[in-house]
Amino acid sequence: MAKRKSERDPEDLPDASEKGKQADDDDSGSDEDMDMVNVDFEWFDPQPAVDFHGLKTLLRQLLDVDAQLFDLSQLADIILSQPLLGSTVKVDGNETDPYAFLTVLNLETHKAPRQDKPVIRDLTTYLSRKYPTLAPLLPTQQIGLILTERFINMPHEIVPPMYTMLLEEIQWALQEKEPYAFTHYLVLSKCYSEIQSQLPSNDAPPSKKKNKKEADEETFYFHPEDEVLRKYGVGSATFEYDTPVDEGASDSKRAFQELGVKPKGHLVLIEANKFEAAVEGVKSFLNGQ
Template structure:
């Protein structure tokens, strides 16, 4: 096996060069529901706070990011249409899922609520090493602390992390040596196993108030899962994922993520 050495560099978001790269990563994060949001406005909003959040690049500051992480104050930006879209969307998904997430998140995101919810948006190309994640979270913590010392509006009560998961589904394609499988009779009702695009999500769950998968709203055709084949025999069905943490649990959650990812092989 050939090994390729790559040097990763961390940068502040760059308004002059990162717009298109951020849009690409946001489109990947929101998957098939990306069309529901004004991603240009969302990228502009991220770039309007260049001292908060970070990008990861490999060929210098003037190139497109391979990963990013940032936080947006949903209360401060509540009058912006794209934040209204996001808030309504996330509240709707939580309500549809039921359970603990439905009990707490819609109430927190209600316009009349005084909670300061920081929406953490983070995405990376699928082949990026997980070791890039702990430094991004560490820098975010430091930047929030610096912003608070400057009396800026980042005194969050909660953090809401938007992410993605997937499940494997039986392929609808047939190979030369594999006949089409018959549909199973009966059964049903058992949720397929969840896999994580971001392995740190499972660690964050342990510190969360609530978390949940959710189905995307945009309809897909029957062969969509086969366009994301993880293995030869299986297709991939993506889902949205949300994790809600109280602010006083955030530091402990980040420490656990560092320990897990830096120790994972």
């Protein structure tokens, strides 16, 4: 298959200069001048020659403290072994590290003994334990595991093009008889809950708000699209990581707020016939429609 991605935004994502102009118009009476950074985002196929270390960094961020349980080098190699499926987002050309990525892996194909990919078997066992609904589906269904992550300061507008291109790439792959006839998609992501801080404020002891098991640990999403995808899923799960962390870890992740932040894993299972509608839902939500 030929390379398909444009090096420029396929959905005309407004750049920072346009947003800056609007901000200048809105704040024309302000006494302070704002410096705007003009950034052009570029979409590429995964590049085996340059993306290995960048993908490992993003995978480590995606799997959080449990990243140490998996062979991330092998997982990055698997992603790079299918360079015409999935996307990376960069800002300084193809030879730089990705700031975001999205791909899909066939759990059945990669865990087959002849493929010799222990990391997929480890990941499948891990996810089945975190989401027991998955286990009975694995022997009879084709599950596509969607892995996606981005740096925290990346605008969410980069997400719809990645999902749109993934849909197109899967269709092209199917035309060439490649093993991507999925019955379900399993989206692995992260969420968090807010928990009582262990640190006292400067003027008062730790707040007693949000007792009752931290207000039942309301779930918040690092990626806003996950809340949309969940609406189209047949099921979802929020799970604790296996790796223990220090008592003050949640406080180390808070920023200018009273409560600590406790990251967790998040899974959404979507039937293949609902996936295109889910992508359209993400596009509408993130594009403000």
